[in-house]
Amino acid sequence: MKIIIHNAWVVDPFTDKEGVASITVEEGIITKIQWGKKEKGEKKHKKNSSNILEINAHGLYIFPGLIDMHAHLREPGFEHKETIRTGTKAAISGGFTTICCMANTNPVNDNPEVTYYILAKAREEGCCDVYPIGAITKGLKGEELSEMAMLREAGCVAFSDDGMPVTNSLIMKRALEYSKAIGSPIISHCEDLALSEGGVMNEGKMSFLLGLKGIPREAEEVMVARDILLSKYTKAPIHIAHVSTKGAIELIKRAKEENLPVTAETCPHYFTLTEKAVDGYKTDAKVNPPLRTEEDMEAIKEALKEDILDVIATDHAPHHEGEKKVPFQEAANGISGLETALSLSLKLVKDGILNLRQLIEKLTVNPAKILKISKKGLKENSEADFIIVDLGYKWKVNKKDFASLGKNTPFDGWNLEGKVLYTFKGKKFFDMSGEKN
Amino acid sequence: MKDLVGIKEISRQEIEEILNTARAFKEVLTRDIKKVPTLRGKTAINLFFEPSTRTRTSFELAEKRLSLDVLNFSVSTSSVVKGETLYDTLKTIESYNVDYIVIRHSASGAAKFVADNTPACVINAGDGTNEHPTQALLDAFSIVEVKGKLDGLKIAIVGDIIHSRVARSNLYLLSKFDTEITFVGPPTLLPSDVPSNVSISYDLKKGIKDADVVMLLRIQLERQKGAFIPSLKEYFHVWGLKGDAFSYLKKDAIVMHPGPMNRGVEISSEIADSPRSIILRQVTNGIATRMAVIYLLTRREV
Amino acid sequence: MEKELLNYEEIERILTRITYEILEKNKGTEDICLIGIVTGGVYLAERIRKKIKENEGLNVPMGILDISFYRDDINIKGKKKEIKPTNIPFQIDGKKVVLVDDVLYTGRSTRAAMDALMDFGRPAEIQLAVLIDRGHRELPIMANYTGKYIPTARNEKIKVYLKEISGKDSVVLITQ
Numbered sequence: 020m021k022i023i024i025h026n027a028w029v030v031d032p033f034t035d036k037e038g039v040a041s042i043t044v045e046e047g048i049i050t051k052i053q054w055g056k057k058e059k060g061e062k063k064h065k066k067n068s069s070n071i072l073e074i075n076a077h078g079l080y081i082f083p084g085l086i087d088m089h090a091h092l093r094e095p096g097f098e099h100k101e102t103i104r105t106g107t108k109a110a111i112s113g114g115f116t117t118i119c120c121m122a123n124t125n126p127v128n129d130n131p132e133v134t135y136y137i138l139a140k141a142r143e144e145g146c147c148d149v150y151p152i153g154a155i156t157k158g159l160k161g162e163e164l165s166e167m168a169m170l171r172e173a174g175c176v177a178f179s180d181d182g183m184p185v186t187n188s189l190i191m192k193r194a195l196e197y198s199k200a201i202g203s204p205i206i207s208h209c210e211d212l213a214l215s216e217g218g219v220m221n222e223g224k225m226s227f228l229l230g231l232k233g234i235p236r237e238a239e240e241v242m243v244a245r246d247i248l249l250s251k252y253t254k255a256p257i258h259i260a261h262v263s264t265k266g267a268i269e270l271i272k273r274a275k276e277e278n279l280p281v282t283a284e285t286c287p288h289y290f291t292l293t294e295k296a297v298d299g300y301k302t303d304a305k306v307n308p309p310l311r312t313e314e315d316m317e318a319i320k321e322a323l324k325e326d327i328l329d330v331i332a333t334d335h336a337p338h339h340e341g342e343k344k345v346p347f348q349e350a351a352n353g354i355s356g357l358e359t360a361l362s363l364s365l366k367l368v369k370d371g372i373l374n375l376r377q378l379i380e381k382l383t384v385n386p387a388k389i390l391k392i393s394k395k396g397l398k399e400n401s402e403a404d405f406i407i408v409d410l411g412y413k414w415k416v417n418k419k420d421f422a423s424l425g426k427n428t429p430f431d432g433w434n435l436e437g438k439v440l441y442t443f444k445g446k447k448f449f450d451m452s453g454e455k456n
Numbered sequence: 457m458k459d460l461v462g463i464k465e466i467s468r469q470e471i472e473e474i475l476n477t478a479r480a481f482k483e484v485l486t487r488d489i490k491k492v493p494t495l496r497g498k499t500a501i502n503l504f505f506e507p508s509t510r511t512r513t514s515f516e517l518a519e520k521r522l523s524l525d526v527l528n529f530s531v532s533t534s535s536v537v538k539g540e541t542l543y544d545t546l547k548t549i550e551s552y553n554v555d556y557i558v559i560r561h562s563a564s565g566a567a568k569f570v571a572d573n574t575p576a577c578v579i580n581a582g583d584g585t586n587e588h589p590t591q592a593l594l595d596a597f598s599i600v601e602v603k604g605k606l607d608g609l610k611i612a613i614v615g616d617i618i619h620s621r622v623a624r625s626n627l628y629l630l631s632k633f634d635t636e637i638t639f640v641g642p643p644t645l646l647p648s649d650v651p652s653n654v655s656i657s658y659d660l661k662k663g664i665k666d667a668d669v670v671m672l673l674r675i676q677l678e679r680q681k682g683a684f685i686p687s688l689k690e691y692f693h694v695w696g697l698k699g700d701a702f703s704y705l706k707k708d709a710i711v712m713h714p715g716p717m718n719r720g721v722e723i724s725s726e727i728a729d730s731p732r733s734i735i736l737r738q739v740t741n742g743i744a745t746r747m748a749v750i751y752l753l754t755r756r757e758v
Numbered sequence: 759m760e761k762e763l764l765n766y767e768e769i770e771r772i773l774t775r776i777t778y779e780i781l782e783k784n785k786g787t788e789d790i791c792l793i794g795i796v797t798g799g800v801y802l803a804e805r806i807r808k809k810i811k812e813n814e815g816l817n818v819p820m821g822i823l824d825i826s827f828y829r830d831d832i833n834i835k836g837k838k839k840e841i842k843p844t845n846i847p848f849q850i851d852g853k854k855v856v857l858v859d860d861v862l863y864t865g866r867s868t869r870a871a872m873d874a875l876m877d878f879g880r881p882a883e884i885q886l887a888v889l890i891d892r893g894h895r896e897l898p899i900m901a902n903y904t905g906k907y908i909p910t911a912r913n914e915k916i917k918v919y920l921k922e923i924s925g926k927d928s929v930v931l932i933t934q
Binding site: 223224227228229230231232299300341344345346347348349 | 464541542543561563564565566568569583584585586587618621624647649650651
């Protein structure tokens, strides 16, 4: 099948190109990119008898397929929460064509067998590219290093004990040294478990009033500081996962000013919500690190603008309904984020915090660079891997419509703006526009 | 009002209504026959996930004196059937067709969770470190009995504030009236960030010398293990209410304690057994207040 | 539409008559006590007590009874009325208790009041004095002393104003 997209506004940080173009896709390959506005656009897209689909994308945007460097696909082991099939489907409907899945499965992805299993499953049942992230330590226990070199060979693109910090500083130092030689970064979940012990939300007036044990911001910051020092010590790259506090940002800023190999990500919920979302014991807003304060949220937006935070990741953490339908302190941490991430991030553009190019960088080229994933962007004779987005599309989040098995979102019922209409991933073409052909 | 989940959720007017009704029930408790047929044929279940003899006894007496049929479902956390969630337990209980559920649970927000998921009237008998609303109501009732009002009073709450649901419920209740509140205790047991009508004092004498009411909180003996305080002896030495307080307390100040009290930790016998202490009055008032709460709740139409 | 049935003078005259009837029936004040049912009955009982004092020179014991806890129509789904503390500061065992209420209607309040009294003790006799009897009894109950019998329709309302609460004495029939 041949698909021709007319007159879309293309933003491609990979090739550093932006402008109106028409793109032809044949058998999963971009065969032609014609820059410049083509006269005589059809009113609506239509399918000709000759098996050619023409899409009039005037007013729509084309971005490279988004990359989520931090997701939990739950398979193997927790298929009641999510599977590779449903997780990648959720990715596609959210505009992500590449996702990296964390190692906290059961068994843990700390040996090549698990990595092979994930990759085979993704090939068979998945809709998008899946890059596994291997564990730093065996069983995420923080005691012995996992077989990083073999994991790398099997296909892991980074190492992380996400969900658990590597508490022992010596182990972390060795992990950094070792991973540096392998050439894949360590992604660090920064949490001082002694400071956060028993905590279920941000520590402060709000946690006191709700009678919930708080997690101080310092629990994150102490570890960010440690990891930056260790990165400096080992000269190994480190990527700080899900940054949620102003203090952590200040530490990362200093590290970047020193030109240390430190990168960092945040997630849409940290620049969209504050701890107030937890009021009423809303378990769908329970996440680790916890939602913080207005001050932190503003600092995160500013840090995205100043490129202190390089990446927007989803930390997609789907859970079964039963794991959230319990008293707050017993509820699982996490937000099912793939299907709302782009719309929530586009709000940053609408609010003038980022320009479109900056936003797309944080969702595509920056994570690709950190993980050394080879992506070419929009180029003739390369794989079709892009999305068509309507920035003005108004829609209401209905968790029941999620492709993900995880319906745990604090954004249910929210009115959002901007939505993916079409996702192209190789020979796969997903039409979410609702238009009839 | 279908449930009493917390003082946070109710208005000053509703609090006053409960206190007025409690007054009528207190009279009932002075009669020879202390039982009224008001809620005959209705059923209450006391769902206690944490052991508590006092609160459960108080609720049970209140229920029986309203002629409710009473079921006690006590599960110490250790013996909860593995795998059954609170939601499932609740649904099981619902099939007994109960009208009132009194719940005590170790998780903050558990009472709201139960209230949101059942048509029965739910009364929070303590959820985690969140609230213990009937305790605050009986405290208020007792204060009003002695002082005639709440407005204009200065109240000091002494002890383990951060872990105390009694402190929170009292904070919410007193904040709905024109009161000045002081939290007193060691810094490790006090919140760092407090509402604007609350002041903080690490010094017992300074914290309570102007108070009309001194509320002592129970020190959980295991706090010492968590390194919140070096020892109970040191706690008593610095923050325990002892006989010397008579020299600087206001002449008409009263001393309260939600019980069970640790003599020699929060309070000395000299104070506990003095006429200043209204601790036993609190116990009696607990039954009347709980009767009033149960009486005033109204079931949701299904 | 409102229609006044009794004014201040008429109410006074009725209470005077009821007082005499009580004294006559019980041959004096021996063993008599008055119990007013909250709210209207309490003020009527107080007035009767005063009139007894004027006549006999002594105060008979008087109590206040809130019957809320004994009602048979307590609806767990309905809003509750405010309750006044009951106060019966004497033993009723062996006493002739005169219950005083403002309006006798279905008889259910009287039933509740009698049940409540039984929990307080074992009176020798319970008598009932009402200002208005408006009919429509649902229980086999009748008053020993009736101020005025007023036949009403069920959709009509009787409103009793007493100067202790409303600043005026008046009984009004309200027709919708």
